Amino acid sequence: MTVDTLRFATAGSVDDGKSTLVGRLMHDSKSVLADQLEAVEHASRTRGKDTPDLALLTDGLRAEREQGITIDVAHRYFATPRRRFILADTPGHVQYTRNMVTGASTAELAVVLVDARAGVVEQTRRHAAVAALLRVPHVVLAVNKMDLVDHDETVFGRVAEEFGAYAASLGVPEITAVPISALHGDNVVTASPNMPWYGGPTVLGHLESVDVDHDPRREVARFPVQYVIPAAPEEPSGRGCAGQVASGVLRVGQPVTVLPSGRRSTIAGLDVLGRSVDLVRAPQSVTVRLTDDPDVSRGDMIVPEDASVTPTRNLTATVCHLHDTPLEPGSRVLLKHTTRTVRAVVEEIPSRLALDDLSQHPAPGHLAANDIGRVVLRLSEPLPVDLYADSRRTGSFLLIAPDDGTTVTAGMVC
Known part of the structure; x- marks a missing residue:
């Protein structure tokens, strides 16, 4: 059986138990090393607790441990026989909304925690809105405590x-609700005898079984050139684009276009780890060799001739401002898109987004830290960008x- 990888993020209000849930997942799935558990037990005793505080498995920063809160995105890796996991435990404070944006930007699933006593609060709606904005395809509602x-x-x-x-009104395509107690492990890894009325999966059971479509053949091929390898003396026309x-997928013999120049060529060869292959797919690291040895530089993008994109110097985008x-x-600013960086200027900020209900506040004048809004950018050079709705990788950028x-x-990009 092929073991694939699931990237997921956790979010929720302060003290809803995100870090405890992640710690419970890692502990009960036997993904915690003995020395890690010993360090957590020692830290828990120092804080006057009789039992290990599993939240400390993810609250790695000293400031977080001292305050008992999560203030940064803590990435952790664990695995079960059925799947590997890359998780991002994101902070719950309003002022760290930007951290959730960065943590969930590459996630295929988001776990949103809610305290059963408090129910859906403003921060819950905010996290659901961010998941919808980032087009996270799967959302798990973990009703904790x-x-x-x-x-x-x-x-x-x-x-x-x-x-x-609420999530359905935002366009979230799939929602799975699970009643849990992260502190005691109910319905986290094993089914809880305390809730016989619930017949759905545990949190881990859903993470292991959720259908995440990794088939790159359904996506349009995009290959940003990171480095041009000079031709070897014995093969003067054999420059490679690494x-x-x-x-998507690239094949030997496929007609392609080099952007933004628009030069046309054909894939003459594909090399992976020094071995020639006939086909490559995302996210493989490869070397592409083209016929006619066209002029290609770092930052160019190789795309199929029949699925090209028109480079543009004008962008309208939804952005999350990260800086104070x-x-x-x-x-x-400088705009970094895949492997290319160009100069840009912010021409207009038409609106700012209210994350609780996704309403637009027109003409805000500026975006402060953690604000999400619409901007219009003018670039110094044309870039081949896709819509974010079509490609989370080539439809995103950094300023x-x-x-x-x-x-x-x-x-x-929108």
Whole structure:
């Protein structure tokens, strides 16, 4: 059986139990090393707790451990016999909305936690809105702390119904609700005897079985050139274009176009780890050799001739501003798209998004840290960008401060 990889993110309000859930997943799935567990037990005793605080498995920063909260995106890796996992435990505070955006930007599934006692709150709606905005295809609603509401089915049903209606109105395609107690492990890895009325999967069971379509043949091929390998003396016409296939499939003999120049060519050869192959697919790192040895540079993009895209110098995008310095009309930035970086200027900020209900506030004047809004950009050079709805990889970009190289904004082409 092929073991694939699932990238997922956790989100929820402060103290909803995100880190405890992740720690429970890792502990009960036997993914915690002995020395890690020993360190957690020691830290728990230092804080006056009789049992290990599994949240400390993900709250790795000293400031987080001292405060008992998550303030950064903690990435962890674990595996079961059925699947490998890359998880991002994102913070719950409103001021760290940008951290959820970065943590969920590559996720295929988001786990949104809700305290059964509090139900759906503003931050819950905000996280659902971010998941919808980033087009995360699967969302799990984990209704936590069911032990504190006597494992009441009515409470779970009410929370699941309210969240489901809101998420569906945002266009979230799939929602799975699970009643859990992360502290005691109910319905996290093993089914809970305390909630016999629930017949659905555990959180881990759903993570292991959710259908994540990794078939790159359904995507349009895109190959950003990262490095041009000079031709060897014995093969003067054999320059290679090295990089990672961003999406889709490339084949030997396939007619292609080099963007933004528009030069046409044909794939003469494909090399993976020094071995010639007939076909490559995302996300393989490969070397592409073209017939006629056209002029290709770092930052160019090789695309199928029949699925090309018109490079543009004008972009309209939804962005999440990440920096404390506001983004304003007239701001001059660098725009990094795949392997190419160009100068750009913010021409207009038409609106700012209210994340609780996705309404648009027109003409905000600027975007502050954690704000999400619509911007219009003018580029110094044309870029072959896709819509984010069509490709999360080639439809996204970063804005960078030109003076010190700081990443200030994450964008999605719309």
